[in-house]
Amino acid sequence: MSDTYQGGCFCGEVKFEVSGTPASEGYCHCNDCRNWSAAPFIAFSLWATDAVKFTSGEASVGSYSKSGRSVRKFCTVCGANLMAALPGMNLIDVFPSQIEGFQPAPTLHISYAEKVMPVVDGLPKYSDLPAEIGGSGDLLPE
């Protein structure tokens, strides 16, 4: 089973392709994601690094790394956010809303302790991160 999806930025300059299925999907409420995206929280989908490739406009992809843990990528023409590489985990967080035809299946919320907008959807709300990926594993009420 190898699904391939096309994605891109707001203006169409940058296009990319993702294939396979994501390792994890959910929502992040951390200050960094909120400040970067200008949204109250973001949706994420984590893909293996080699499952993501640019198909056009790669020269117009800008990157910015604040923490060193993630390299956030955006279109330098229209400013749209595209994805954030997580080199330490060999994963790329591709923003699901930038992938055409992809049906998101989120399973958790992370960094919920930093939330500014509560979400009542029945999914687990991790204070920081699940223990399997280095967090406390603590859960918070919705």
Ligand SMILES: [Zn+2]
């Ligand atoms: Zn663009």
Ligand SMILES: [Zn+2]
């Ligand atoms: Zn975040």
